[in-house]
Amino acid sequence: MHSPARILIVDDNEANRDIIRARLSAHGYDLMQAADGEEALAQARGHLPDLILLDVMMPKIDGIEVCRRLKADPDLPFMPIILVTAKADTRDVVAGLEAGADEYLTKPIDHTALVARVKSVLRLKALHDQVAEQAAELAAWNRTLKERVDRQVAEIERMGRLKRFLSPQIAGLVLADGQERLLESHRRDVTVVFCDLRGFTGFAEVAEPEEVMAVLGAYHESLGAFIHKYEGTLAHFAGDGAMVLFNDPVPCADPCERAARMAVDVRREVSSLVGEWRQFGHDLGFGVGIAHGYATLGCIGFEGRQDYSAVGTVVNLAARLCSAAESGQILVDSRVRVAIDSLADTDPAGDIALKGMRRRVSAFLLQGLRN
Numbered sequence: 001m002h003s004p005a006r007i008l009i010v011d012d013n014e015a016n017r018d019i020i021r022a023r024l025s026a027h028g029y030d031l032m033q034a035a036d037g038e039e040a041l042a043q044a045r046g047h048l049p050d051l052i053l054l055d056v057m058m059p060k061i062d063g064i065e066v067c068r069r070l071k072a073d074p075d076l077p078f079m080p081i082i083l084v085t086a087k088a089d090t091r092d093v094v095a096g097l098e099a100g101a102d103e104y105l106t107k108p109i110d111h112t113a114l115v116a117r118v119k120s121v122l123r124l125k126a127l128h129d130q131v132a133e134q135a136a137e138l139a140a141w142n143r144t145l146k147e148r149v150d151r152q153v154a155e156i157e158r159m160g161r162l163k164r165f166l167s168p169q170i171a172g173l174v175l176a177d178g179q180e181r182l183l184e185s186h187r188r189d190v191t192v193v194f195c196d197l198r199g200f201t202g203f204a205e206v207a208e209p210e211e212v213m214a215v216l217g218a219y220h221e222s223l224g225a226f227i228h229k230y231e232g233t234l235a236h237f238a239g240d241g242a243m244v245l246f247n248d249p250v251p252c253a254d255p256c257e258r259a260a261r262m263a264v265d266v267r268r269e270v271s272s273l274v275g276e277w278r279q280f281g282h283d284l285g286f287g288v289g290i291a292h293g294y295a296t297l298g299c300i301g302f303e304g305r306q307d308y309s310a311v312g313t314v315v316n317l318a319a320r321l322c323s324a325a326e327s328g329q330i331l332v333d334s335r336v337r338v339a340i341d342s343l344a345d346t347d348p349a350g351d352i353a354l355k356g357m358r359r360r361v362s363a364f365l366l367q368g369l370r371n
Contacts, residue, residue, distance in 0.1 A: 008032045054084060084109065198285030198287055198326075317354070317361065320355055337364045350363065
């Protein structure tokens with residue numbers, strides 16, 4: 001609720017002050033009085049009235065000088081002044097307006113004119129204060145603009161860095177919670193997916209560079225869409241090969257299931273691409289390897305260029321399974337098979353001797369997923 005407008009009535013004649021006070025009191029204004037120019041200056045500076053009704057002819061300091069001093073004071077807010085004069089001389093009115101007065105009334109004061117002028121000038125005061133408040137808010141906004149722009153740019157850069165290896169959903173979660181510490185080095189059980197195109201090296205040797213780029217573009221777009229769909233973490237993307245992590249940096253309850261579903265969807269999508277590529281004479285295929293186990297994870301790289309990756313036997317196992325998979329095959333290790341047993345159809349692929357592995361590894365072919 002707004003407080004009533006404060007009006008200062010200035011006149012050396014007490015009867016005149018009482019008349020004005022009586023006429024305005026019915027309108028609910030907060031009324032103050034001053035008997036001369038010096039008192040008027042003190043009251044105006046001490047109480048900052050919303051309007052001053054100022055008599056011109058007064059001892060000590062006349063109304064025009066009071067008006068001039070108040071309007072010249074840069075420390076005072078806008079205080080509209082209505083000069084009240086017994087003189088009908090135009091020069092007196094002009095002098096008052098030149099001193100900064102906003103309106104004038106002549107004595108004897110007409111009641112209707114007094115009320116109308118007061119309301120009009122108070123509306124002017126309200127509009128002026130509103131504009132001043134908005135200007136102050138704008139100035140404050142401008143003072144903090146650079147800081148806010150810098151903060152938003154930093155946020156965008158952080159999001160850009162995170163999206164290099166995280167799905168948009170996970171990147172947004174990490175930024176929203178301020179949990180970039182999740183990207184620091186740590187150990188966790190993860191599901192690792194490796195996939196690549198079969199025959200790509202030979203294809204790249206004979207194909208035109210534009211053809212190679214077109215094939216990679218279509219392949220990457222298909223693979224990236226499903227990485228995002230299943231909220232995987234892209235740890236490595238180079239040429240025709242990709243490494244995707246599940247259960248890190250943000251844990252999930254079903255990493256093996258997500259990995260299997262992503263692999264099946266990508267296989268189906270890339271199979272369609274393989275058919276299109278063959279029409280242009282490109283003999284390409286697609287293979288996937290999936291393993292589950294413990295790894296050490298975190299950011300690796302150098303200043304200005306970092307990737308999020310995993311190190312450990314499970315990573316090597318997934319990579320070797322991918323290398324051993326024939327075109328169209330998804331090879332998984334025994335841990336993944338057990339985790340997806342209730343929803344997937346798998347067949348034993350035997351104990352496979354994998355490059356770099358001392359022991360043979362039991363592998364399984366992921367044929368498909370049940371509804």
